[in-house]
């Protein structure tokens with residue numbers, strides 16, 4: 001009887017004596033793929049894959065038997081066909097009549113179990129390390145499992161989450177009661193639900209996530225679990241929004257750009273003919289009044305168009321290396337005269353502010369527009385603060401751009417303590433014709449123009465504001481890359497700009513302009529002497545006449561002024577080379593006078609390329625021409 005049990009139990013059973021097989025039941029034979037004859041009388045070693053596995057199995061067996069009379073070990077066998085199987089062995093010493101040293105063992109093939117376990121562990125690790133949040137609940141919605149991404153994303157630790165009702169995460173922020181009921185209906189009916197959820201974190205903040213919730217059924221067909229895979233998509237939504245905004249601004253820009261360009265040309269024609277008609281009329285002509293009105297209206301239209309052109313970046317710009325501080329100080333002087341006293345204007349400029357490549361006139365327009373808006377937002381008075389600062393952005397996404405922004409920028413901030421704006425207004429402020437001001441007060445073009453100019457300068461603009469809490473505009477302008485002594489400043493196209501090594505005397509009472517001119521000339525190899533008045537210029541020239549090859553002379557200076565200085569210079573040396581720079585178009589008579597002497601002009605504002613070219617031209621003319 002015993003023998004037949006031994007033969008057919010579904011467990012491998014064997015008896016060994018001194019590591020040699022004495023008995024093996026059918027199941028054991030099946031497990032290893034050898035017949036009884038092949039096994040009996042042979043060493044156990046034959047079913048182990050290698051010495052190492054065999055030795056360590058034997059050692060472990062002896063150790064456990066020494067301690068507790070039986071041993072349970074996991075090891076690996078090699079079947080006759082070469083396949084490796086995982087086995088669970090229980091071994092105990094087996095005393096018979098006289099013989100000792102026999103052991104009886106049972107063997108279970110646990111290969112499949114092991115594989116399943118490894119699979120499970122792999123899955124667990126994958127879910128643990130997943131970027132997405134994974135939550136498993138039971139059918140009632142009680143949380144049974146969360147992964148670390150969930151802990152991080154919601155602020156609930158695993159301990160807190162387990163046993164908690166999943167509905168705690170429902171924010172109710174954007175979705176109402178019926179919304180959640182529909183979700184539950186879908187998943188409870190055995191279908192997968194997919195969509196966006198607005199979820200509340202432990203700390204009360206909410207975020208939007210993309211979720212897939214799948215019901216899990218037991219083998220008997222009961223719905224036992226829900227598994228939810230959720231991903232925080234707040235960033236993505238924000239970027240989508242910014243992308244849309246950028247695309248919209250681009251589209252409006254293109255649209256207005258097309259119209260304004262043509263419209264501007266039409267205005268030119270109207271304006272031109274009005275001018276002609278005005279000239280032809282006698283002072284007492286009754287039409288004169290009407291023509292004047294047309295002229296005025298045309299000029300008004302032209303002002304509007306200029307702003308639209310700036311927005312759609314269709315304006316010619318005169319960019320040059322510029323210290324924004326200087327521009328800020330100048331403009332603030334103007335603002336103090338025009339902005340009501342009850343608004344307190346303060347300025348906070350950074351020392352060593354980096355240079356930017358900017359159109360000074362446009363910078364002034366930006367400042368004026370922002371200041372006027374601030375004024376309008378503070379009808380009862382308040383504070384207007386204008387600041388500059390050097391900043392380095394490192395992949396920040398904060399800017400109106402959807403791609404991260406990196407690099408060195410000059411930051412211009414204009415803030416006020418006015419009535420601020422709500423979210424809806426904020427969204428539209430840069431659009432042309434968007435205004436909240438009453439008819440006649442606002443055109444809605446100011447910020448569009450600011451936006452266009454900033455973009456045209458390769459910069460970024462953002463606005464922060466809340467109702468009742470004031471407003472701050474932050475404008476980022478890329479820092480001008482400084483170049484080596486004779487290298488081009490921007491691109492290869494600039495490489496053919498001529499430089500030289502002559503000495504040039506700069507005469508201008510405006511420090512800023514002298515700075516710009518000197519900077520450019522030195523960069524292109526010239527030696528530079530400076531004078532801030534006609535008198536000083538004559539003195540320098542007297543001393544260094546032999547060295548100086550060219551004088552760049554401003555006409556509009558206090559004291560003796562440019563023209564008299566020029567006359568004096570000519571008296572000292574009739575062959576002196578002078579390039580006259582003028583801030584305003586010289587009127588007819590003066591121009592004629594100068595032309596008669598074949599003087600060289602350059603009209604401000606001029607770009608550095610233009611200046612360098614003119615300088616080289618004049619220097620290369622034969623002396624005494």
Ligand SMILES: Nc1ncnc2c1ncn2[C@@H]1O[C@H](COP(=O)(O)OP(=O)(O)O)[C@@H](O)[C@H]1O
Pocket residue numbers: 369373374377416418419420421425429434435436437441442443444445446447448470471
């Ligand atoms: N500093 C500010 N404070 C509050 N609201 C502002 C501020 N600047 C701009 N805005 C809002 O942006 C809108 C658009 O500004 P803008 O383009 O300059 O046009 P306008 O000034 O002609 O209305 C304004 O009508 C106003 O609602």
Ligand SMILES: [Mg+2]
Pocket residue numbers: 369372373442444445446447
């Ligand atoms: Mg405005």
